[in-house]
Amino acid sequence: MTPVHAPFPATRLRRTRATPALRALVRENALEVGDLIWPVFVRAGEGIEEPVPSMPGVMRRSVDKIVEAAVEADALGIGAMCIFPYTGIEERTEDCAGAWDPQNHANRAIAAIKARFPNMAVMSDVALDTYNINGHDGFVEDGIIVNDRTVEALVKMSLAQAEAGVDIIGPSDMMDGRIGAIRTALEETGHQDVTILSYAAKYASAFYGPFRDAVGASGALTGDKKTYQMDPANSDEALRLVARDLAEGADMVMVKPGLPYLDICRRVKDAFGAPTFAYQVSGEYSMIKAAAQNGWIDEERVMMESLMAFKRAGCDGVLSYFAPAAARLLNG
Template sequence: MITPAAHFPMSRPRRLRQTEWMRRLVSENTLTAADLIWPIFICDGQDVEEPIESMPGVSRMSIDRAVIAANEAANLEIPAIALFPNTPDALKTPDCAEAFNPDNLVNRATRAIKQNVPDIGIMLDVALDPYNSDGHDGLVRDGVVLNDETLFVLEKQALSHAEAGADILGPSDMMDGRVGMIRQALEQHEYQNVAIMAYSAKYASAFYGPFRDAVGASGALKGDKATYQLNPANSDEALRMAMRDIAEGADMVMVKPGMPYLDLCQRVANETGAPTYAYQVSGEYAMIEAAAQNGWIDRDKAIMEALLAFKRAGCSGILTYHALEIAKKLAEPIL
């Protein structure tokens, strides 16, 4: 409840804005490295970094480079990283078998990082689009994305990730029933401590384009994802999806994209009471970088303002490609 202020001149709210230290003293929300999850793209090879044209400053990394990056993140006290594979086209098939290959890119990367940087959390995506010759998050038959048949593949994928050492699974496929099926499989195979961060409010958004470039799914996608991702016009539906996922065993929920859906971040956090995360997606990242490169915005201030907005909306944390850079800035001493 907001307490009514006294009338001017007895009340002069600008008193609390006069100096930098005073603004910090009365700040309602703060951002720390503990609020960040850093998404990293993994590719084949050795000592490889491939710049992603549509995401300036972001590269795909071979596993050895990802180990180095994970160590840097851990030293900056970033709690977790999220790994996404750029699967070679030859391994993309209609049955998506590479998704549950114990030696696929993200499973190998997870084992290598856990061996060398044991104290950082690893989150892996549970969805079929990086492995699907159709580019969809589920199996496709006669142009239709199949729900129930997809669940059995997602279950195998989730178990392969848990076996590799993943700490958090992120079902991002938006198939009905997937959280419950994955949670049951984890329990049955004694992976009780693997957490689930469900992509509960994942919208059919135009802001995912650069990500699809990064994982190599842009050219493969046939049609769109509107039959399983959420309609951008809806908010009550997102609440129902989040509550359903929590009831099925999700420990945390996510809103994706982030900035265009701050109202959903607030609603999901307030109405579910569950730890709620926002994914500041590739399109959001690319817009900040492009505007900054053109001199239209102050890049550093825009990044920090955007991330603070997620905290103000009630998010427990943010998945952001700016995580490493922001953690470095936050580690700098305040003079």
């Protein structure tokens, strides 16, 4: 686009900023409640709401309390929730068998939400890290995170979630070939309508720390995830990964983290035009909360400004722990 306008003073670009009504008329992007996916953490037990210390305002909830959170989401108009399981070290094993247990916390939460709110879009997380004694997204053999054996496990995990009633499968593991394998398995087992939102461009980021606390992975993780998550220095690689996942059957794609990677969001949307999402991850959330608690920023204004940034960068929606607070503001 090449802007064309008369020279000053015939053109005064401040004219359209003069009043709230004029600003509204020329506003280029809009944030709506329907753009938000609310990530929540489920744990064992009953009647439990346990604060996550590194994520002010975020809770680990038992399944019954997850359903209460769904009641809140529905009342606010939030149409999608994403379920992440918290697992203690005693629940983790080297074979990661809990990942595809039909009665694990995540699958019970999926089923419970769908039973109460059939029209709520429930998203799952597909990776082995919350069930793995090593804290990695894949099986570890001789210090190496192996790909193909992990993909076989991810397929079993996805099918268990589909049987529980999940609407959106969210593979976050970054193994090669997992989208095609999961899509084929879903088709072959009668789950052809289950949607895949691929974490296609997931970076090996330092912004994930509070999340790992929330799911119990911080103490379990040995080493790092740089052999399968992306190098933060790379941009073209993200486009190759998105192209691959779309070609293998992903319906939607995600960039993670969010704000530090808005350039990637823009490139992905411009290159492919596919439904594109970003994850405003735990570190982004906690930094805003911490600065606000210290009186350094206006939390509500920064929250809304940060969410609008995703829309401006081309995202169709965003996973954010701010979803309920943002929805309340958007609803007036």
